[in-house]
Amino acid sequence: MNLKDYPDREFLMIELAQKLAGDLNTALMTHDTVTFAVPGGTTPGPVFDALSAVDLDWSRVQVLLTDERWVPETSDRSNARLIRERLLQDKAAKARFIGYYDGSDLSDAGVAKAAERIAPLLPISVLLLGMGADMHTASLFPGSDQLAAALEDDAPALMAVTAPGAPEPRVTLTAQALKSALAVHILITGRDKRDALEQAVALDDPMQAPVSVVLGAASVHWAE
Incomplete structure (x- = not known):
């Protein structure tokens, strides 16, 4: 793990956007298309704002979410909505976004259809993740009934899960x-997330700290 401290959040967001742009550009030098996987939530919004203005060959960038609530994009809880409003703007409007929700029930067949859509995009070229104070990342939550299966090496790339206390499936x-x-980057802010990161490193147990599955290869970007 490479931990990078920043003097403030504004500087973090700008510097991280530049780093992501550099990684995407490097990947584009050796691949016809690249896959950029991103989280939802409000924290990465300023990163997306800065990144959308960067001059890249966005038409060759394929964007997908690390996780998504099974709700239409009209919902305030839709991660896809955030990505369209904050990342797929300006120069980045040329990127191709591959969403998960298609209006169907979240059945095994529905998950399989979504998995088929993203299969050609894997492996991910550049990955941006967040982390909760409970040490979850994406929608891999400690205590989730589906966590053990989602951690298996032979797990499918995409799974349906439930989040503790959440009103909708994911x-x-x-x-x-x-x-x-x-390339793996994790964005966290605040002392509670820094404490959670240190706890995850100490535990090194994906069942208690799911974020630990990617920490070894990750650059973690933090500001108070």
Whole structure:
């Protein structure tokens, strides 16, 4: 793990956007298309704002979410909505976004259809993740009934999961899909997340700290 401290959040967001752009550009030098996997939530919004203005060959960038609530994009809880509003703007509007929700029930067949859509995009070229104070990442939650299966090396790339206390089901990339990424970045802010990171490192147990599955290869970006 490479931990990078920043003097403030604004500087973090700008520097991380530049780093992601550099990784994407490097990948584009050797691949016809590249896959950029990103989280939802409000924290990465300023990173996306800065990144969307960067001059890249965005038409060759394929964007997918690390996880998604099974709700339409009209919902305030849709991660896809955030990505369209904050990342797929300006120059990055040329990127291709591959979403998960298609209006169907979240059945085995629905998950399989979503998995088929993203199969050609794997492995991930550049991965950006967040982390919760409970040490979850993507929708890999400690205590989840589906966690053990999602951590297996032979797990499918995408699984349906439930989050503790959440009103809707979700889909998430599994550990094997996250670990296959060529470049991994984790964005966290606040003292509680820094404390959680240190706890995850000490535990080194994916069942208690799911984020630990990617920490070894990750650059972690933190500001108070």
